[in-house]
Amino acid sequence: MKFFVDTAEIDQIKELNDLGMVDGVTTNPSLIAKSGRDILEVTKEICSIVSGPVSAEVVALEADDMLAEGRKLAKIADNIAVKVPLTWAGLKTCKTLTDDGIMVNVTLCFSANQALLAAKAGATFISPFIGRLDDLNMDGLELIEDIRTIYDNYGFETNILAASIRTANHMSDCAKIGADVCTAPPNVIKAMANHVLTDKGLAAFMADAEKAGIKIV
Secondary structure, X not given: OEEEEEOXXXXXXXXXXXXXXXXXXXXXXXXXXXXXXXXXXXXXXXXXXXXXXXXXEOOOOOXXXXXXXXXXXXXXXXXXXXXXXXXHHHHHHHHHHHHOOOEEEEEEEOOHHHHHHHHHOOOOEEEEEHHHHHHOOOOHHHHHHHHHHHHHHHOOOOXXXXXXXXXXXXXXXXXXXXXXXXXXXXXXXXXXXXXXXHHHHHHHHHHHHHHHOOOOO
C-alpha cells in the first residue's frame, strides 16, 4: 500500500520523504489555508520535493470553471493530480482532464455508487472518506471493502485512496482490505511506529545496558 501524506506543510513532507514514507501528497483548500501560502507557490514546492502524485484541489463549482482551474493546476508540474469533488460537474471535469492525460483525484466520496461513477469517468484516484463516515456511526472501512469488490469485479484501474484517516489502526485496516493508497496526516503516519511494549522493552534493555556498563562507541 502506498502512503500519501495529507498536508501542505513543507517541513513535515520533507521529514517523511527523507525516510521513504511518502509516495505522494494530498492537499485541499483547508490545508492550503492552514499553511498560509499561495496555492500555486506551495504546490509547486511540494512537487519539487515529491516524485509521486501531488493532489491539488479546484475551488470552482461549475464544470467549465473547474476545467479551467484544473488545467492551470496541471501546468504546475507533471506529477499533479487535479482534485475534483464527486459531483456531476466534478465527474464531467474528471472525464475531460483524464482524456487529456491528466491525473485526477475524485474526492469527497461517501458511497460505493459514487465510487462506481468516478471509475466510469476515468478517475486516477477515488478518495472515500473513512473518518467522516465513522463520525456518523457509519462504517468507513466497509465502504473501502465495497469499492474494492466492485473495482475488482470489473477490472477498473482507478486507485482506491483511503482518506480522512484518523488513527494508525485505520492505516493497517485499509492495508488488510486492499486500499491502494492511504493518505494521512504526518502525526498518524508517525504514530504507526508506537507500541507500549516496544517502549517497555527498550526501557528494560537500556536499564540492563547501563547496569552492565555496555558501551559501543
